[in-house]
Amino acid sequence: MAKPGDLVEIVTKNKKYVGILMPKPEIIKSNTIVIKLDSGYNIGIEKKKIKKIKVIKKAKKGKKKNIKIKQSKKLPTVSILSTGGTISSKVDYKTGGTYASLTAEDFIQLEPKILKFANIRAKQIEQIMSEDMTPEHWIKIAKEVYKELNKKEVSGVVITHGTDTMHYTAAMLSFMFPKLSKPIVLVGAQRSTDRGSSDTFMNLICSVIAATQKIGEVMVCMHATTNDDFCYLHRGTKVRKMHTSRRDAFRSINQMPIAKIWPDGRIKFLINYKKPDKTNELNIKINKKVALIYVYPGINQNIIDYYLNKGYKGIVIAGTGLGHVPTYLIQKIKKAVKKGVAVCITSQCFYGRTHSFVYSNLRRLSQTGAIFCEDMLPEVAYVKLMHVLGKTKKLEKIKELMQKNIAGEINPIISKDMFLV
Ligand code: ASP
Secondary structure, three states, X not given: OOOOOOEEEEEEOOOEEEEEEEOOOOOOOOOEEEEEOOOOOEEEEEHHHEEEEEEEEOOXXXXXXXXXXXXXXXXXXXXEEEOOOHHHEEEOOOXXXXXXXXXXXXXXXXXXXXXXXXXXXXXXXXXXXXXXXXXXXHHHXXXXXXXXXXXXXXXXXXXXXXXXXXXXXXXXXXXXXXXXXXXXXXXOOOOOOOOOOOOHHHHHHHHHHHHOOOOOOEEEEEEOXXXXXXXXXXXXXXXXXXXXXXXXXXXXXXXXXXXXXXXXXXXXXXXXOXXXXXXXXXXXXXXXXXXXXXXXXXXXXXXXXXXXXXXXXXXXXXEEOOOEXXXXXXXXXXXXXXXXXXXXXXXXXXXXXXXXXXXXXXXHHHHOOOEXXXXXXXXXXXXXXXXXXXXXXXXXXXXXXXXXXXXXXXXXXXXXXXXXX
16 A cells, blocks of 8 residues: 555556655645655545556655764865755655755754765754845854854865855855855755655765865855756855756856866865955845846836935945946936935846936936946845945945955956856
8 A cells, every 4th residue: 555755656547647656735625646756746636537646766764873983193174054945844744845954963964974074063043934034134144153163173165055145145154254264154955855866965065075175265166067066166246046946046147157066075266265264254244225227117116215214324226238227217216315224226137237318318327326236136235235334334435345356255357158058
């Protein structure tokens, strides 16, 4: 008899399905059987259509092996801080969904090969899906990372994180650590660990390898291709999740990745990176009263007033094309700037640079005092503005800092080969 968790083959009149048998979720009628396909999707099959159910593989019993964690004097030490997300998720056979359940130590049990490259310390600092991250979480993560960085024996820090907002956290940490003596590497997974196609294992190995390098930057390490061949190491301020489900969803934008990393330990650097500083400096002073607005045809002009009335101090606009907003918004932006609110312009194209004078509307927008943010990604400008507003309230100074390259977020020279890498 097939039990929930078993890999089964279900034969109907016209089709065969292979997947993991899920317990019947309450919302589904009892005359239906639900299986999880390898693609990750659940499907329900009406019982009366089923001709045969064959168990291909019984579900593993959930006992953990007790792996002895050997310490090697020859190896560097990497701290893994886990925060949740799919990389920490298992299928919940009760609901058929995934839930976050793995602690950092479990990662070692999951992929013991990481011990070939480093001694591992592990700490679970959070257990949430990254869509629930807030600026408060960024501060908490930064403080925990700082503690690890200051431990003499630690060579680098890996943060396991949900993928949805991993690029926000990476960018914020890039600004929160103006000085960094060791690498900080964020890693996630697009497919949960109990799926055959999970990217957890290779991503984890490559991120540990990255954390043993002499690099003074915050980075993201994820699958580079749809195969299990190598990972890319991306600059934390130049990376974005560009696909909902592909394992190679993370791409460097307006920049080449820093390096290619193979799970056997090889690493090939593709661009210059920041060398480690002698010390670590943490600056967690941010102003959270910043909004990110995506403009679109027909956007309600009162959106700007809404944020002004709520006391917001900064607004980042993801404009169209070169940084355009509908003409009727320009007056509203002028009003916001007059009130001392910093309005920053980025582009929802992501690739390329904003421009403040190619068209007359851009010139008008620029004359309001809106700050054009070069080739900065909207999400990066959003966290950077929080950081900058934590330092100053003066619009002139805000403009100077927003247009200054602080953590690799502005690339003065974008070459052709940086498009769709
Ligand atoms: N929604 C999940 C998260 O960001 C997705 C993932 O981790 O891949 O936490």
